[in-house]
Amino acid sequence: MEPSVARYDERLTAPRTWWGIAALISLSGGLMLLPLGPLPLLGGLIGAGALAAAGVSSYGSARIRVVADSLVAGDARIPVAALGEAEVLEGEEAIAWRLHKADPRAFMLLRSYVPTALRVVVTDPEDPTPYLYLSTRDPRALLAALNAVRISSSGTGSGTGTGA
Template identity: 65%
Template sequence: MYDERLTAPLSMWLFPAGSGISFGLVFYLFGIVPGLLGLVAGTAAAAVLLSSYGSARIRVVQGLLVAGDARIPVEALGTAHPLDRDEALAWRTRKANARAFMLLRSYIPTALRVEVTDPNDPTPYLYLSTRDPEGLAAALDAAKQEVLKAA
């Protein structure tokens, strides 16, 4: 089993503070109370957005790869290719295929590219940002072996 949450790094939590300050300054033109309300509302709204962006999960559970909203049976997947920083950059830019499924988080430099072998699926591969590409690849291989044993 594999479970990873693609949480935003601590440095990105400065954005909600900056957003709150900006909202506070804009609404300060209408008085101190609207300025304070703008500060609180701007900070809270930006924090909620950042938290939801960083709540994406990648899991391998019960014969499925769950990546964000996608749920793919492991038997529909081919070879998994762990990507280092440079390869990941290449696959999300110049080598990218428009039909590929991408769970991309720019603050995570490494990724896993998994081929899709299902003939009915037009998606050529999955690009999954992950902090542990080798661990995810091993979990997918183990899940495939379990499915083969059960069949």
């Protein structure tokens, strides 16, 4: 596999219901301006709709990728060599790591509408971040991609990580 090809690529898109809510916001923006006439109604529809759609789109544009020897999660980019053990989180365990088990220093790419996650320990002594919490719809595939990078970069066939 070429180094420039992504081994894993996921976009954490917002659920369809959020787009329905954006449409309702657009409608309410138009209705608020209805007493002023048809042109303000149209302006309110378009303006409120554009703002609501931009908000939903930007929140749902977060990506998680494993490219070459790096993990790219949102705006963060970290070499896979600086990562340690990984743990697949599902159900109550994922919720616990979002709430009472969470460390304020952790990097969290958190999307409440994604019920599963991968928690990856950061082993770089220069980095104060203890771990990455990554909401992902397929944590086992992300773990497999991280392990594949570790194996290919070490050449020994032994990767770290738990799960899958």
